[in-house]
Amino acid sequence: MPRPAPPQASPRRPRIGAGRPLLEADLATQVYDSRGQRRNVALSELSFSISGDHPSFTAVVGESGSGKTTMARALLGMQEPTSGEIRFNGKNVYKLKGADQLEFRREVQAIFQDPFEVYNPFYKVDHLLTVPIRKFRLARSRADAGNLIESALRDVGLEPKDTLGRYPHQLSGGQRQRLTVARGLLIRPRLIIADEPVSMVDASLRKTILGTLEQLNDEFGISFVYITHDLATAYQVSENIIVLYKGLVVEAGEVGRVIKQPExxxxxxxxxxxxxxxxxxxxxxxxxxxxxxxxxxxxxxxxxxxxxxxxxxxxxxxxxxxxxxxxxxxxxxxxxxxxxxxxxxxxxxxxxxxxxxxxxxxxxxxx
Ligand SMILES: Nc1ncnc2c1ncn2[C@@H]1O[C@H](COP(=O)(O)OP(=O)(O)OP(=O)(O)O)[C@@H](O)[C@H]1O
Incomplete structure (x- = not known):
């Protein structure tokens, strides 16, 4: 499923670390110990890398409990693997400090299944967009920040006047998910790890959101790791695929080959x-x-x-x-x-x- 060349790289920043992976898992293993139960190897010796030189779209599929979310959490630096390492620009993500850590937080973003969880019900949704602008100093002035927010919302099909000033519960699930995508667009990371981003939305919205992710990939050079139960959408949007079973990669490769001629x-x-x-x-x-x-x-x-x-x-x-x-x-x-x-x-x-x-x-x- 070849993709056309993106018109330009992430326009705001130069590419750094050319020639080496942006993010890599090196024999990453995650073992959960449950009291009285046998050790549960949720992820076993995963070695995988995302290029820092060009955008990619990789699906990770597998049935429930196969370790997809464990893999996402490890790649996002949310939990340290029991053994092995996750590296960002060659450095262990759990040992990043200061500017390196801020860079990792900016360059590698997440979109989760239930966007409601990332919202604080006491803040208006604007908060979700203004915090990264401040944290990563994305705007020169308040007016600049306002323009950035409005354009990110429009890019994901949300009308700023119908979205800003509202509380999370005043938006539909689909609007909240699109808002999360708008946040991704605003920060313009190099990589988004999307864990079941469309599993809770209806078919037409699923199409719109996946289309937006493809657009972010094609037009802004953002790479995606798309975690899903859904083989059909994995085939539609991805270039490559990893199939997990009980924490192990059982098959990987170009998505068309793997799905049409699974081995x-x-x-x-x-x-x-x-x-x-x-x-x-x-x-x-x-x-x-x-x-x-x-x-x-x-x-x-x-x-x-x-x-x-x-x-x-x-x-x-x-x-x-x-x-x-x-x-x-x-x-x-x-x-x-x-x-x-x-x-x-x-x-x-x-x-x-x-x-x-x-x-x-x-x-x-x-x-
Ligand atoms: N915090 C935890 N403590 C103990 N076991 C866990 C923990 N998180 C996940 N597991 C177990 O690890 C295995 C992999 O879970 P994981 O959530 O990564 O799978 P998944 O493929 O994302 O599943 P689903 O599609 O249902 O979300 C499962 O057996 C799960 O029960």
């Missing part, structure tokens, strides 16, 4: 559970059960996490955890069915993504 048995099950013939219909995330012959390896943490549901399970699948095998230039699957193909070096899933199709963003030196 991992889990992805095959996932894709086959999308209602036909209308691929634009949202997918509920519910999946049919697979083969339950194997009492599993996943529980012991040794074999393949999908072994107990896999129709192709082999003896090796309950003994060893499959690495990511490169099944194609732009696709990889963590499955022993492909053990004759080379492994993805270092397990970094971004190596399987399609090369950037647009124009390279100018680096700081070139500007």
């Amino acid at each position: 991992h048995p889990y992805t095959q099950l996932l894709v086959s559970s999308v209602p036909e013939p209308d691929p634009t219909r949202p997918w509920s995330g519910e999946m049919p059960e697979g083969n339950k012959k194997v009492s599993t390896a996943a529980a012991t943490g040794t074999g393949c996490a999908f072994a107990d549901r896999c129709p192709h399970v082999m003896p090796i699948c309950v003994k060893e955890r499959p690495p990511l095998y490169r099944t194609h230039d732009e696709q990889a699957a963590a499955c022993f069915l492909y053990q004759e193909t080379p492994r993805v070096v270092t397990g970094d899933v971004s190596q399987t993504f399609q090369p950037f199709q647009g124009k390279e963003q100018p680096s700081a030196k070139e500007e």
